[in-house]
Amino acid sequence: MSAEAPTMPLLTPYKMGIFNLSHRIVLAPLGRLRSYNHFPQPHAILYYSQRTSKGGFMIAEATGVSDTAQGYPNTPGIWTKEHVEAWKPIVDDVHAKGGIFFLQIAHNGRVSNSDFQPNGQAPISSTSNPMRPDAKIFDGANVSFTPPRRLATDEIPLIVNDFRLAARNAIEAGFDGVEIHGAHGYLIDQFLKDGANDRTDKYGGSLENRCRFALEIVEAVAEEIGAERVGIRLSPFTDAEDCGDSDPEALGIYMAKALNKCGIAYCHVVEPRLTLGDSIGNSKSLLPMRKAFNGTFIVAGGYDHEDGNKAIAENRTDLVAYGRLFLANPDLPKRFELNVPLNKYNRKTFYIPDPVIGYTDYPFLETNA
Numbered sequence: 330m331s332a333e334a335p336t337m338p339l340l341t342p343y344k345m346g347i348f349n350l351s352h353r354i355v356l357a358p359l360g361r362l363r364s365y366n367h368f369p370q371p372h373a374i375l376y377y378s379q380r381t382s383k384g385g386f387m388i389a390e391a392t393g394v395s396d397t398a399q400g401y402p403n404t405p406g407i408w409t410k411e412h413v414e415a416w417k418p419i420v421d422d423v424h425a426k427g428g429i430f431f432l433q434i435a436h437n438g439r440v441s442n443s444d445f446q447p448n449g450q451a452p453i454s455s456t457s458n459p460m461r462p463d464a465k466i467f468d469g470a471n472v473s474f475t476p477p478r479r480l481a482t483d484e485i486p487l488i489v490n491d492f493r494l495a496a497r498n499a500i501e502a503g504f505d506g507v508e509i510h511g512a513h514g515y516l517i518d519q520f521l522k523d524g525a526n527d528r529t530d531k532y533g534g535s536l537e538n539r540c541r542f543a544l545e546i547v548e549a550v551a552e553e554i555g556a557e558r559v560g561i562r563l564s565p566f567t568d569a570e571d572c573g574d575s576d577p578e579a580l581g582i583y584m585a586k587a588l589n590k591c592g593i594a595y596c597h598v599v600e601p602r603l604t605l606g607d608s609i610g611n612s613k614s615l616l617p618m619r620k621a622f623n624g625t626f627i628v629a630g631g632y633d634h635e636d637g638n639k640a641i642a643e644n645r646t647d648l649v650a651y652g653r654l655f656l657a658n659p660d661l662p663k664r665f666e667l668n669v670p671l672n673k674y675n676r677k678t679f680y681i682p683d684p685v686i687g688y689t690d691y692p693f694l695e696t697n698a
């Protein structure tokens with residue numbers, strides 16, 4: 330009798346609440362800046378379809394929840410019926426191929442410029458402090474940042490509501506759920522972290538107060554579409570966009586425990602070693618957060634094939650999200666399965682507006698020979 334090859338941990342099935350995943354390789358949210366005038370375009374149909382596998386889980390790029398949410402050119406939105414219609418064919422194609430598809434809903438906060446704002450107004454934030462000019466920034470951000478306007482306490486429920494409506498719209502567009510973007514120094518993170526949040530109301534000061542905005546959004550969105558269709562992304566250790574915390578470990582654990590009460594589908598956390606792009610952060614571990622959270626845990630940041638298998642085998646995570654490797658290898662799960670070489674990503678084309686180059690022209694294995 331021939332011995333069967335052992336199954337790779339990344340290729341084992343996983344039940345994420347109501348979703349049956351056939352493997353544990355997740356497409357990380359990747360903003361590609363190709364949604365002209367903030368509308369998802371037909372070329373995104375092919376891009377996401379190429380990366381779909383039956384039973385595979387994918388998270389679509391950061392998508393603005395309102396007309397104050399944007400901060401980069403050509404990022405998509407989900408706050409109007411027209412946005413919903415534009416997303417539908419993209420989602421339909423992923424579903425036709427058996428994929429499970431969440432939309433990342435986001436607000437840039439002060440990582441923006443008045444040119445992206447209605448009536449040229451100042452971007453909104455937890456603070457009126459601008460980002461430091463020498464802040465580490467997302468490398469697609471070829472823009473300058475306008476000093477923000479601090480949100481008044483009574484305006485905050487309106488922003489929570491924007492997230493709620495965006496989630497409703499995402500479901501109407503056909504998405505299976507949403508991932509709330511609480512990472513990378515954007516609006517929610519500007520509330521979470523004491524490096525940015527200098528408020529003295531009930532949304533600032535103590536850990537409990539700084540986490541209030543994020544948790545109100547999670548609760549509102551869960552109430553709107555069902556907790557089983559909600560995930561959140563956090564990056565407590567990241568200090569990009571001038572948004573760092575003095576005690577990231579405590580912040581991560583506090584959020585993990587608070588999220589347990591919400592019963593959401595997953596918590597997705599960016600590794601301390603990676604901030605944005607390639608920049609290496611520190612050597613802290615996400616293990617305490619993993620242990621504090623009762624639901625599905627997803628990690629991202631600098632994983633390769635071997636590393637991902639190891640993280641699952643050692644029960645440090647349930648799923649692994651891949652960004653740059655999946656960007657450059659539309660058939661990443663297949664390549665991992667066959668253990669074959671990967672295409673290299675080209676950073677120069679990450680954020681160009683071209684509908685094909687660096688977007689849908691990375692070769693599949695079959696055409697690679």
Ligand SMILES: Cc1cc2nc3c(=O)[nH]c(=O)nc-3n(C[C@H](O)[C@H](O)[C@H](O)COP(=O)(O)O)c2cc1C
Pocket residue numbers: 357358359360361390391433510512513562599603606629630631632650651652653654679680
């Ligand atoms: C081109 C590009 C776009 C990105 N866009 C987003 C985004 O929209 N939302 C987000 O949370 N992270 C975004 N990220 C971060 C990735 O999701 C991921 O966490 C990061 O690339 C680290 O994972 P990797 O080492 O597998 O690439 C982006 C990264 C890249 C390279």
